[in-house]
Structures are given as C-alpha cells and as structure tokens.
Amino acid sequence: MVGTADDFLAFLETLRTGGGTVLKPETVHLGLSNRIGALVSDPGCSFGYFGAVVENPEEAITPQPAGTIRWGGVYGHSWFIDPANGLTVFNMSNNAVEGCMGAFPDRIVEAVYAA
Helix, strand or coil: CCCCHHHHHHHHHHHHCCCCCCCCHHHHHHHHHCCCCCCCCCEEEEEEECCEEEEEEEHHHHCCCCEEEEEEEECCEEEEEEEHHHHEEEECCHHHHHHHCHHHHHHHHHHHHHH
C-alpha cells in the first residue's frame, strides 16, 4: 500500500464508520472482529482481518475498551480504532520498532484515554 498519512487516516475512518463506498458493512464487521476464535494470541486480544482486537482490556493492560482494533508497522507507525468512543488515532514516527510496539504508542494511548 502506498499513500500519504491523510490517505491512511481516511481509510481508517472509512473502516470506523462502516466502509463508506469502498467496503461492504459485512466486510468491515468481519475485519474488525475476532477471526481466530479461542486461539491464544496477545493477552486479552484476538485478531481480525485488519489487526488485533481488544477482547479483555484488563488482560491486555489497556484503557482501550473491548472492540478496539489496533495495529502498527515496523517503520514506526501505529493506529487504533475505538468504535465505542468514536475514535480513530494514527501516528507516524521514524523510529522503527519503538514507534510501532514500544513505549511511544503506549503513551499515546494513555494520553488519549486520560483526557
């Protein structure tokens, strides 16, 4: 996939709001929901077609509610969609793994939910 930050945010918003003219609502629902059943993945999370799905916030150690989907990329971006609160949060950095899975994206989540 090639695009700008604005393009990617528009895509994430399209997912959060049901697919628009790009995807069928059923496709979005499948992509944002658990597709691995009872398989163990990250604690408190399962996986959908679009990323990790928070199933149990306490086990996942996150303030994000159940149903939040999140993901990131090794080149330093991370994002989450929280349908319950109507949030789409996306950040881009140039610090590789730290920007994807380190303290930086964790602090962004903490800041968003502390407000």
